[in-house]
Amino acid sequence: MTQPGTPLLPLPTVMLPAWRATALWVIVTLGLAAVMAEAWQAQVERGPFLRNQGAQRYLRHFALPAQRGAILDRSGKPLALSVPVQTLWVDPRLFNAQQAQWPQIASVLGVSAATLATRIRSGGSRFAFLARQIAPERAAAILALHIPGLYSFNENRRYYPSGSIAAPLLGFTNVDGRGIEGLELAYNQWLRGKAGEATGLRDNLGHPLAILGTARPAQPGQTLTLSIDRNIQYVAYTALASAVQRFQARSGAAVLMNARTGEILAMASYPSFNPNDRGDFQPSLYNNRAVADTLEPGSVMKPFTIAAALDDGSIQPDSTFDVDTNCFRVAHYCIQDDVRHGTLDLAQVLKYSSNIGAAKISLRTPPADLYQMLRNAGFGQVSGLGLPGEAGGTVPAWQGWDVARRAAMAYGYGLSVTPLQLAAAYGAIANNGVYVQPTLLRNTGNTPSHSQQIMPAATAARLRDWLTGVTGRGGTGFLAAIPGYSVAGKTGTSIMANGKGGFHKHQVxxxxxxxxxxxxxxxxxxxxxxxxxxxWRYGGVVAAPVFRVTMGAALHQMGVQPDVRAEVWNATAGKPMTAEQERRWAEGAGDAAH
Structure with missing residues (x-):
């Protein structure tokens, strides 16, 4: 043991081999070289790939909604357009701490505080919709409260200025702007445009944090210009609604079209719905009854029975028929007229709507000829409008017609048609025997897209003259007469089938x-x-006044001048004209030519 004060001896120095220091420096140098090589590879050689992979973990592509195209009437008035709105959303983790202000928010939104709480609970932990597509001023009133966790983003909402007037025709879009009924669905591809794309940041729950740039701007949808005239559509709808309400009917439909071009100026259905407020969902109101509902049309088919018989020579223009009976028996059926008559010519068969006369004409006509006439006139097939839900109706093959079916077809039983088909078929009579395919698009060229001669012009001219008597004195359609204009047409009243092979007694x-x-x-x-x-549940009483009001408005709206012939026909009701009347008739023909 060392004594105190004894000095310590130095430890011996140990000398390390020189090669160990060299090895240490080599190892450090190699390590640095490896790190530098990896850094070079990561930043230079694999840099673009790694940067792209990294971006995919925090950058996202956002869809930029496109502005949906407007739907306009023939004059450029809006029928459907997209308006800017705002959607409010919340982060529940922040917003739940502000419950003291919920009643104030609920009051601005017009809902209860309980409803507001339900909306928040229905969302996720970091995202919940508070209100979708509300007016910007309402959103601004809520955002002005500066509540933590409350946010907004811009959207577009479809608005229909005409409301229920044209709703079944136009249809509507869903909350995401996709057409799901009517023209909105039929022309969805044309109207919806093409969504754009932006790059931005999202959090780990997918909620947007920031937009960094626009990769591709949105392309707005294209404008759809219809042949519809908004003013005439309004008149048609209100007149139809008035008739349905006055006679306490189930429903109604009306179609008005240009006889030369096939352009549809009005297509109305009643009852309807408000496309701007669909809180009360009733699918039955969405039907466009002008194209979706079929019916046995009744006596309005008689002109085509006569046309088929005239064309194949089964009857002549001056043929007459004895209908002086209370029961014209065909097979096991008794055919009757509402009023008993004697001998009728073709004009009178139409004027008085004689079922017996029409049945006798049909029984003279080869069934194949009548069938072909009906098919050429557009019955039993869709019109080509492309509207969703359009029905083609039915015209049974003529090979299956027995004698009773042949007679019944003459006055509109045993087949089914739509209101649109009736308008287009009568358009052929009005257009010198040329059937024009109807269209809902504005025709700037004033020429039909498709037409076919389905009856001789002379036959169509005779039918026009004879059908004028229907709206004259003593005719079944006198309530369709329009002061200052000559009117041709036909009434129809058909008993509803009960679906069991029979008919309802009091439903027409x-x-x-x-x-x-x-x-x-x-x-x-x-x-x-x-x-x-x-x-009085007859076509001449219930439906004819709707025609008179709407057609009168259309004639004035489109600038069609009154014709002198109207006064002559109204005065004579088919009787021989005096020399003065003949002169005025000629003047009217000259005016019409100009």
Missing amino acids: NTTFVGFAPAHHPQFVMAVVVRGPTQG
């Missing part, structure tokens, strides 16, 4: 189809009112 469909001016027709219109329960 009422119809009027016609055109004006009768001798140089411009417009043709079909009106159907289904199931009236009050008053």
